[in-house]
Structure formats: C-alpha cells, structure tokens
Amino acid sequence: MAKGKNKAAEDKGKKLTLKMAMSCVKQTLDGKRRLDLSNQGIAIVPKCIQKLCDVYELDLSRNLLKKLPDFIDKFVNLRLLDLHSNYLETIPESIGRLQNLVTLNLCNNRLSTGSLPNGLGLLEKLHHLNLGLNHLETLPHFISALKDLRHLGLFNNRLTRDPECLGQLSKLEKINVEGNPFHVDCSLDPIDRVESLYLVSEGSLCGKCLRKCQEARRRLEDPGKVALKTKMNFTGLVSPTSMPRADPGTWR
Template sequence: MAKGKKGPKGKKITLKIAKNSIKVTIDGKRRLDLSKMGIATFPKCILRMQDIDELDLSRNMIKKIPDTIQKFQNLRWLDLHSNLIDKLPESIGQLQNLLYLNVANNKLTNKGLPQEISTLKNLRMLNLGLNNIESVPTTYGALKELKEVGLFDNYLTSVPVSIQNLPKLKKLNTKRNPFPQPAEDEVLDSIKRLEALYLVNEKELCEPCLTKCQQQRDKMNDIIREPAACKRKPLFTNLITPNSTARENQADWR
C-alpha cells in the first residue's frame, strides 16, 4: 500500500440498513445478516440491537472485533468467517449463551486466540480453520459441550489431548496441517510386524482374514509412498468468494 493511503473504507452500515437486514429463523430467533456487504469496520450502530440472537458478519473485510461484542448477551450464533481478523477480543468469553462460533478463513495466530474462549461453557461448534494457528490452547478442553471442532488448514503439528478427549465431540477436522510423519524406523518396525501376518499360506486363512491382511498391507504401502508434509501450504487468505480449489471444501470453512 502506497505511503499516505488508507485501506478500503468499505460500506457504511446505518441503523436503518441493519434493521432491514434482520431475519427471523425457523425457530423464531432474530438474526442480523450483514454478510457479503463489503464492510471494513465493525458497525457501531448495531450496538443498539443488542437483543439479537444471531449475528452474521461473514465474507467482509473486517480487521477487528471490538470489546463491545460482549454487549450481545443473547447471542447464540456468531459467524465471522472470511474476514481479515487477526485477533479476537478477550470479552468474547462473556457471551455465555453462544452455541456456534465460526472464525474460519481469517488471519488468526496463536496470539489472536484468547484463553477466555474456554469460558464459553455452552459452545457446541468452534471453527478455527483456514488461519495461521500453530497451536491451540489446552484450556479449550474445558468446553465440554463441544460437538464439532474445525482446525483444518492451519500450521498445527499436534492437537491437545484435552480437545481430542472432549466427551461430546463428534467431529474433529484437522485436515491439511503439517503433522509430523512417522520416523523411518517406526515405519520399518510396522512393516516387520505386518510381514509376520503373512507367514502362513493364504489357503489357511478365511476370506475375511485374508481381506483384512491385504488391506493392512495396502495401507502400509500408502504410508511409505506418501511424501513428507510441507511446513508451508497455500491458504485462501482474504477469501470472500471461494475459488475453484476452496470451493471443494466450503462445508469446512463456512
């Protein structure tokens, strides 16, 4: 950006525009939908609509979420995916009714993830995919109601055991992270153990057992052929409308 020039101003949202953007969900909740409106700054006028149940600011150009987000005490659903956010405010931990939090496809790093998220005791879904996160706070294991966690397309080399063992967890998406590959000696040991399964004549095995052994051998061959994971990988930064590659994974980052 040239010296003296400011970033995009974005569309100005007035209270009238915000009120006209209110939708009622099937279960009677009030959703303020300001997605895909070219907004660059969090609209202050919506602070006068603190009684809404759902807030959608996805697919804009917002860089910062203010501490005043805490005023939306009725919020159960907050969608901020596909913006330019690099840090979430600590006050987000005061949204105790929040069930759904989507901040995928932003610019979040480790420093941008507040520990206070671990106080959202009612949270059911947390999406942190498509960011620049290298590690996730182990304290997020306190979110006992979580059913879905998205950690895909980050820079993770491990996932805290406290998150893996969440009691109600049904889906943990960690695709396309640079997890370390098995050491060569570990692969060789696995091959030796696998070979031991074939020290009998095939005719002495029942058909299900033979099929299982063949599947295990195929799986091991795939591990041997699989290239080491790259430390860096393409990210769909600043994504508002998905390109052809990201379109295949829209269900993940939405």
C-alpha cells in the first residue's frame, strides 16, 4: 500500500507554492524578469504562477509535465518559453496568443504531428523553434506561416522525407534534421548519402578531389547510366552546429 502511495505522489509531482515561485524570479541581462521553474519536479503547472504573468521569459524545462495549461496565454509578454525535457503529449491552442514569443523550445518531449496546434502558426515573431527529440512523422503545414522563423530543430524525429513547407520560409537560416529515418529509393538515386552535407566551390577542392567530383558528374550525365528522375533541392538546409544526444533520457 505504501508503495502505491509513493507512486501516486511521484505521478503528481512536487507542489509549488506562489512564494516558492516568486523566489525563482530572476533578472535577464537586459533587465527583464525571468521565471525559472526548471528542474523542480512538478507534474502540473500551478495556477498560482498566473500572478507572475508579467515575466518576459518562462523556463519550465526538465520537469514531469504532460500538458501545458490553457492559461499560458496570460503570459502575453513572453518572448521565450522553454519546455524542453518534459513528457508533453499535447500543446494547447492558446499558445497562439503569445504574440511576442521569439523562442519556443519543445525539444525532448512526446509530441506527435497531430498534437501540434494550429495556433503555432500564429506566432508571427517566432525566430527559434526547437521540435527535436519528439515523435513527429511529418511537419504540419501551418509551420509555413512562421515567416520570420530563422532556426528550426527537427532532429531525432520520425520524418521520412524533407518537409515541403520549408520552401516557403524565406528567412530560414539553419535547420537540423539529423537522426530522422529519411527514405531514399536507391534504384532512383545512385548518390551515396552522408549524415551531413557540405557545399563548397570547386576552387576549394584539391586536385584529386576535384577530379573525383568531375568523374562522378560525368557518370551521372552519361545517358547510359541510371538518371535521377527527381532533382533534390536542399535550399535552406545547412549542416547543424551540434550533434544532439541520441538518448532522450540524458537530456533530462
């Protein structure tokens, strides 16, 4: 019986009071208020933190959260919302009312494509969106509405093809798609695939590498060889700056 009670307490998580939350309010380098509730062992976002809704940054990372409450839209000043390394299975539509949000980190959760709300597409000022280490099989079409998006993390998901909507994001500078099971039909595409792709000018290659590339190009252009039926387009894709840890548990 005691064991069962302990498990129930674990599922419920720690209780966070307003006084405890107030002690976690800090100041950013530019003088803004930041509420840091990371690694507190909470399973539910307490309603009392609504009294601190004037903060500009909210960190709820490394907790036991399975869902985000609808009252998140009360934090209208938020420019950064960090929810990485939780157990989130859904995100409320109300997140779309955070019109000042610049950075949203949803990395290392349990989010599927269907659990991402249409409201995400309303975040017009969003520059950084991290969806890595989740269960996404495709990228929702409404992501293309994030016209100001600069950095997008999609690493270690279940994507099987390049998201088509990314071509509509004209300001996108960096995207990380490492660790996805992209499907390649080898009968149509004879190019050897590597984990990272680097584009360089011919003048940057040594003589040996240049000859090797020129020979490979001639083989592809030879009509007697198997031709590519689809031209691959890597517009907007750059090599990631860092490698994510493959084990989600190490992020917690």
